[in-house]
Amino acid sequence: MKTTICLLVVVATNTAGNLLLGYGMRQVGSIASWSPLELAVSAVRAMANPYVAGGVALLIVFFLAHMIALSRADLSYVLPVTSGGYILVALLGWGLLGETVRPARWIGIAVIVAGMTLVARTPASTVAGRAR
Amino acid sequence: MRFFLLALVVGGAVVGDLLKTLAIRQHAAVEDFRPGALGRRLGLAFRTRRLWLSLAAYALSFFAFLGLLSVAEVSFAVPATAASYAIETALAKWILGETVSRQRWAGAGVVAAGVALISV
Numbered sequence: 001m002k003t004t005i006c007l008l009v010v011v012a013t014n015t016a017g018n019l020l021l022g023y024g025m026r027q028v029g030s031i032a033s034w035s036p037l038e039l040a041v042s043a044v045r046a047m048a049n050p051y052v053a054g055g056v057a058l059l060i061v062f063f064l065a066h067m068i069a070l071s072r073a074d075l076s077y078v079l080p081v082t083s084g085g086y087i088l089v090a091l092l093g094w095g096l097l098g099e100t101v102r103p104a105r106w107i108g109i110a111v112i113v114a115g116m117t118l119v120a121r122t123p124a125s126t127v128a129g130r131a132r
Numbered sequence: 133m134r135f136f137l138l139a140l141v142v143g144g145a146v147v148g149d150l151l152k153t154l155a156i157r158q159h160a161a162v163e164d165f166r167p168g169a170l171g172r173r174l175g176l177a178f179r180t181r182r183l184w185l186s187l188a189a190y191a192l193s194f195f196a197f198l199g200l201l202s203v204a205e206v207s208f209a210v211p212a213t214a215a216s217y218a219i220e221t222a223l224a225k226w227i228l229g230e231t232v233s234r235q236r237w238a239g240a241g242v243v244a245a246g247v248a249l250i251s252v
Contacts, residue, residue, distance in 0.1 A: 067155075111243075
């Protein structure tokens with residue numbers, strides 16, 4: 001149960017963090033130069049945007065939750081099971097932003113769900129001494 | 133150029149995940165979720181070189197991905213990175229000693245195919 005909650009936090013924070021970051025970066029504008037100084041200035045400017053700052057905060061939570069999940073479950077289990085983020089992004093884009101989802105994308109979502117279900121039906125941890 | 137960048141994207145993500153897993157597994161699985169205990173447990177992982185190397189690998193993967201997007205279409209970049217599912221599953225078996233059953237292999241392959249399909 002605890003592992004499942006960790007995995008849900010991983011998916012939710014990764015998806016929400018990336019969406020906020022993407023939304024914020026569109027407000028900040030594209031990076032003009034790739035020189036280290038310009039990059040640092042752009043990073044500071046981007047962090048002043050509340051959406052970017054919120055996105056970064058959520059991605060830090062994602063990183064920590066992912067670590068906890070990997071301490072309790074196999075990497076070969078966590079990786080496919082947390083691919084639900086791809087589905088969440090497509091559904092949020094469709095439901096909230098009114099984006100058109102092409103048939104190939106719906107098929108892709110169904111295929112990901114099928115793969116996740118297959119992996120989720122295997123034991124979460126196969127390494128001795130790890131939580132199940 | 134784009135295949136070199138793709139190799140950096142996938143390689144960085146794979147190495148990052150493996151090093152992060154090795155870092156957190158140097159100690160027992162996280163069982164105590166009270167904030168203090170959780171902070172101490174995660175702090176142990178942050179004191180390992182592996183975790184900082186994993187962050188460097190993720191950073192390399194991220195910047196290579198930005199570079200890849202500047203020379204290739206998203207419809208090439210995202211499906212191609214789905215290769216990391218197969219590579220990580222194989223390395224989880226060989227390096228981390230995980231038991232990867234046929235069902236798990238099939239599931240990882242199906243998810244990779246779905247990720248490729250969703251972004252073409």
